[in-house]
Structure formats: C-alpha cells, structure tokens
Amino acid sequence: MNIKILSNFTKGFLTNSEIDSEIDNANKAREILHSKTGGGKEFLGWVDLPMRTESKEIEAIEEAASEIQNQSEFLVVVGIGGSYLGARAVLEATTSPFSVYNKDKKSVKILYAGHHIDSEYHTELLEFLKDRDFSVNVISKSGTTTEPALAFRSLLALSEKKYGKDGTKKRIYSTTDSKKGALKKLSDEYGFKTFVIPDDVGGRYSVLTPVGLLPIASAGKDIRSLHRGALELEESFKHQSGTENIACMYAALRNALYKKGKKVEILVNYNPKMHFIAEWWKQLYGESEGKGHKGIFPAGVDFTSDLHSMGQYIQDGERFLFETVFNMETPSKDMTIQEFQGDPDGLNYLAGKTLSYVNSKAIQGTKLAHHSGGVPNIEIQFKDLSEKTIGQLIYFFEYACGVSGYMLGINPFDQPGVEDYKNNMFALLGKKGYESKKAEVEKKLSEL
Ligand code: PA5
Numbered sequence: 001m002n003i004k005i006l007s008n009f010t011k012g013f014l015t016n017s018e019i020d021s022e023i024d025n026a027n028k029a030r031e032i033l034h035s036k037t038g039g040g041k042e043f044l045g046w047v048d049l050p051m052r053t054e055s056k057e058i059e060a061i062e063e064a065a066s067e068i069q070n071q072s073e074f075l076v077v078v079g080i081g082g083s084y085l086g087a088r089a090v091l092e093a094t095t096s097p098f099s100v101y102n103k104d105k106k107s108v109k110i111l112y113a114g115h116h117i118d119s120e121y122h123t124e125l126l127e128f129l130k131d132r133d134f135s136v137n138v139i140s141k142s143g144t145t146t147e148p149a150l151a152f153r154s155l156l157a158l159s160e161k162k163y164g165k166d167g168t169k170k171r172i173y174s175t176t177d178s179k180k181g182a183l184k185k186l187s188d189e190y191g192f193k194t195f196v197i198p199d200d201v202g203g204r205y206s207v208l209t210p211v212g213l214l215p216i217a218s219a220g221k222d223i224r225s226l227h228r229g230a231l232e233l234e235e236s237f238k239h240q241s242g243t244e245n246i247a248c249m250y251a252a253l254r255n256a257l258y259k260k261g262k263k264v265e266i267l268v269n270y271n272p273k274m275h276f277i278a279e280w281w282k283q284l285y286g287e288s289e290g291k292g293h294k295g296i297f298p299a300g301v302d303f304t305s306d307l308h309s310m311g312q313y314i315q316d317g318e319r320f321l322f323e324t325v326f327n328m329e330t331p332s333k334d335m336t337i338q339e340f341q342g343d344p345d346g347l348n349y350l351a352g353k354t355l356s357y358v359n360s361k362a363i364q365g366t367k368l369a370h371h372s373g374g375v376p377n378i379e380i381q382f383k384d385l386s387e388k389t390i391g392q393l394i395y396f397f398e399y400a401c402g403v404s405g406y407m408l409g410i411n412p413f414d415q416p417g418v419e420d421y422k423n424n425m426f427a428l429l430g431k432k433g434y435e436s437k438k439a440e441v442e443k444k445l446s447e448l
Helices: 016-035 055-071 085-094 119-129 146-171 182-190 210-218 223-239 246-259 272-289 311-316 355-372 387-408 416-429 435-447
Strands: 003-006 074-078 109-113 134-140 172-176 193-196 264-269 297-302 321-328 377-382
Touching (some): 003 246, 003 387, 016 387, 055 134, 055 193, 074 210, 085 109, 085 210, 085 272, 085 387, 109 119, 134 146, 172 182, 172 210, 182 193, 193 210, 210 223, 246 377, 246 387, 264 272, 311 355, 321 355, 355 377, 377 387, 416 435
Parallel strands (some): 074 109, 134 172, 264 297, 321 377
Antiparallel strands (some): 003 377
16 A cells, blocks of 8 residues: 555644544444445445446547547647546646657647636637647536536537548547436537446546546556556455544544544645645545535645745644645655855755755654644655556545545535536526526625
C-alpha cells in the first residue's frame, strides 16, 4: 500500500478514547456501505468498480485514445463537476507542467471546456482551435447539463465547419448514460463513438470509468496502473476495518475533529501538481457531505505558495480549522542546492542539500506551527505521483467519503442542493416550463 495515515499532530485535540469511539462509528458505517443498506445504495457501483472493470473495456478505451492521438494534437474534454475534475486531477498530478506533447503521436494535449460559462474563455478556445487539429470528448451522465451542452454546441459547429459531417463523426467521442438523456440521443443520431457511465456510479465517483479513463489514456498515461492501484485498495478494504483500514481511520479522525468544532478541513499539498487532486477532493466531499445543515467544509491550499497568503489566517484566525496534509515520500526528481560565491543571499548553509530536503523541513515546521496555533493536522503520507499511487488515492478518498457520509447520517450519493441555482437560472433565462417561477425570482431579486 502506497498510502499511510498519521495522527500524531492531532495530539492535544483528540483523546485516545474519542478516536476509538469514532473508529467504532466508522466500522458501523463501513458495514452499511458493504451491506448496501444506507441512503443512496443504488449508487454504490464504485465500491467494486475496479474489480468489475474488464480488460476488454480498458482495451476499447486505449484503442479510442490511440485514434485520438493519431488524428489530433488536442483533445477537448467537455464536462463539469464529476464529469471533468477527476481526469484533470490525475492528469495534472502525473504530467510535467513543461511536457512536450504529441511528438510521437503517443499523447494529446488536453484542453477543457464546459466547466463554466465564461464567454471569453470559450471564444478564445474556439479561436485557438480554428487552425489546429482537435478531437472532442463530451462527457455528461445526465446528458442535459447546461454548461457542457452549450460548449459542445459551439465545438460541434466548429468541427463540422473544419472537418465536415463525416470527419466530425470520427473526431467526437461521447461518454454518457447507456440509454437516456439528450447526449445519448444526439450521439446515436450523429454516430459518435460512445462510452457508457454505469447507472450505479454517480458523477463524482466516476473517475475510474470511461469518464476519466478516456481523457487520461489519450494524454498518454498508464490507465492500467491507475486501475491496478485502485483494485489493490478495493481488495484490501474488503477485509480491513478499524485502524487497519486507512479510509476508516481518516474518516474517524476527521469526524472526531468535526465534533470538536473543527468545521473546515483544509487539504494541504506541497507539490503544485496536486492542486487539482484537491479540487476533485473538494467536490467529492463537499457535494457528498454538505447536507441537512451538516458537514465539514472542504477547502484546499497549495504550500508553500499559500503560506504567503493564507498562512496568516491558518496560524492565527478563527479556530474552526483542521488540516489534512499530503506528504510525498519520494519525489521522482530532485536537485541539489549549489554553493553561491560570496553567499549574497545568505543561503550557503543549504548548499549540498536537496530541494526536497528543504520542502520536508517546511512541512515539519509548518505542521508544528499550525498545531501550536490551534490547528490539528492529519497527515497522508504517500509514495509518489505515479499512476498506481494516484489510483490508490482515488479509491481511498472515495471509500473514506462513503464511510464519513454514513457516519454523519446523510446520504453521500445524492446532491439535491445543486438544483436551486439551476431553477433560478432557468427561470431567468426563460426556459420552457419555468414561466411562473420567472415572476417569483424577479420579484425576490428586486427586493434584495
Ligand atoms: O457528482 C455529480 O453528480 C455532479 O458533480 C455531476 O458530475 C455534474 O453536475 C455533471 O453532471 P453530468 O455528468 O450529468 O453532466
């Protein structure tokens, strides 16, 4: 296992008996998860998804990825929320920010669309693609989400203009429900190659389905290792409970801290490639747990950058925070700090040391300072940023989220709250069926 959970820096905030009692609760929640007796039980397909994924499915995804690599320089991934964040998290974590792509047709550069409605971004994207070869992977489980559907319209139009109807058919890949939704209908009509999101896997738990795997494979990443990492944890978690099960341990610690008034969890990374892991995690936990006026608010910071912005608040602001700190054991690359003649910057005392050594001391120093300032830390030690470890991290967080949600007494697999903004927006936009709501929304707006 490439992940460990450490609780040393919760000392002074949690007693052993408080932790033990939450471990008991985590075990009960784990039972609910495995016996499929809790809320949202029809969306537990992700629990044994790695085991159920057949090698022919992986082969089909790899085949499509290789078609995309052969015909295009860019793949535009159109999706929002769970239909976008997982792929981006894995890709940013496993890719050098300076990588050259598609030199040998073994990868494409991934661009994103439909993850917001900003007009400048989408106009600039179309301008950029006009003279470049691109394919599109449009992803929507419901097939009716406004943001990606709007982006897809314009990309489809550009593709037809550039490649004609037949060319477009070969360049658009859709990932959607097996039977229903506008995207499924449209894909059948146009003859796009289509991948299926299983009925029993919700959006934010779908990164290990074609939702994540097709973009990840297209970017040249090893989806077999990603899958293997997740499978290893699925197999372990089937038999492990209590402190032996790292997901139960994490769920127990965060719930114990929540009960002590620590209502905000900040996921901390010291490796900028992990920024989008935190974005994915924020959605997973925020959308799963924030219900019935309950739930830990998930936030994220990138250290040491944000020590120069958010650091002051974390050290010294309101004391309702705890941190969950990523600590990577072995960076795949390192560099030695050089001697500087005359020591003009005063850093020669570090000459001969590595940059990762300095980062590790920053981690220790910060954990200690924040702990002393009233911010307990849970630590997630992980081996590296390989596809296999990332696969383990994904499964670990999904499992811990299911357990945590059941500990909280909510259904971690629905998201009723996200409908409210949509209803107001549709009413204001004059969507059919929202006529009476329009007057009500406009009245409320004018009163504020
Ligand atoms: O986790 C979820 O269910 C959501 O974040 C969805 O993934 C998101 O709203 C996109 O939905 P869809 O895939 O139906 O377009």
